[in-house]
Amino acid sequence: MDDPGxxxxxxxxxxxxxxxxxxPGSLPDAEQFVREALEPVTLEAEENQALYNxxxxxxxxxxxxxxxxxxxxxxxxxxxxxxxxxxxxxxxxVQPAAEPFADWLNGVLRGQGLSQQxxxxxxxxxxxxxxxxxxxxxxPRLRDLRRVxxxxxx
Numbered sequence: 001m002d003d004p005g006x007x008x009x010x011x012x013x014x015x016x017x018x019x020x021x022x023x024p025g026s027l028p029d030a031e032q033f034v035r036e037a038l039e040p041v042t043l044e045a046e047e048n049q050a051l052y053n054x055x056x057x058x059x060x061x062x063x064x065x066x067x068x069x070x071x072x073x074x075x076x077x078x079x080x081x082x083x084x085x086x087x088x089x090x091x092x093x094v095q096p097a098a099e100p101f102a103d104w105l106n107g108v109l110r111g112q113g114l115s116q117q118x119x120x121x122x123x124x125x126x127x128x129x130x131x132x133x134x135x136x137x138x139x140p141r142l143r144d145l146r147r148v149x150x151x152x153x154x
Contacts, residue, residue: 021068027052027149124144
């Protein structure tokens, strides 16, 4: 920059990004990724809902292809934060999330001292369905996953 009248301002930006497999069990993982990236900042209820909606929309959009993924990018500027959730074929394929949904749900039920029957009643599904989720045989449908999220959080 040889123009003496021109000022250059350099602003530090931290960017963290992670791709997730497009499956219901990735929803809590993606939300946790954002929360950890933003620490110690906490999101307002409205911001939490917007984040949940964006991740859910990207997950649904990417869920069609067998190897569908969605990407969550957090950009931290000195005066603000930007969270972007994308889906599509151009996103790189990643390894599955570190903690499967079954492990997460087992931990939540143990932590809250809930039986499979109590969890089934709270969520509104059968005990058999809870048992399948806990064994990792199946994962919840998106409507059930939303209910799990409302009841047990991320």
